[in-house]
Amino acid sequence: MKYSVTHEASFKHLEVYSLTPVGESTSLFVEFRDRLALEHPKKLTHLLECIKQLGDRGALIRLFRNEQSGSELLAIPKKNYKTDPTYQEDGQPAKNMLRLYCHRLNENVLFVFSGGLKTADDPLKCPNVKEHFLNGQEFCNAIDSAIRDKEIYWNEDVTDIDCSDDFIIEI
Known part of the structure; x- marks a missing residue:
């Protein structure tokens, strides 16, 4: 499947990106958010507060x-x-x-993908998140490869990324 890079949000200390399937208008993150707003609104509100905290403080690994x-x-x-x-x-x-699966490039740049309600300790044994977890691992590898190949590149102070408008990640 093919995806384009979509900028989702800017915060004081964080730029948030997602991936959008080519031919679709909704990113993986927006699809996740909209789906979980119906299924688990309180849990989603908490998760969105966590993203805001990341934006205010930076994407600290802890x-x-x-x-x-x-x-x-x-x-x-x-x-x-x-x-x-x-x-x-x-x-x-x-x-x-x-769970919202994501790829932290540094304290200033985060890719958010998708997820679900985790019902088992091991994400590979949970029918709700297994596919999102496996896809997320592939997305991380593809993004890292695109950075190595300079298809996705850093700005001068390494606080944001950019790519050509027609750049596609293929999984």
Whole structure:
């Protein structure tokens, strides 16, 4: 499948990108957001607050979770569910099992993909997130390859990326 790079949001310390299937008008992230707004609105609101925190502070590695050792694919929300922003159930901090898979290029640039409600410890054993997890790993590899090949390139101070308007990532 082929994807174009889509700029999703700008924050004080973060530029957020996603991928949009060629021929579609909706990015992977927007499809995820719209789907989860119906299925799990409170969990999604918490996840969006986590993205805002990343934007305010920068994409610090401690604000993500690593769901598989050795993988560049990370997930939001962060592992420590008792620090702000917290997801609440019955007035108490609780684990938010919603996962948004992403690729952190540095503290200033983040790609967000898709995800779902994780129901097993291992994302490969969860029918809700397995496909998103595997696709996310492929997206990370393709993005890293495009950076190495200078198809995606850094701005002068390495705080943002750019690519030609007709650049396509193929998975």
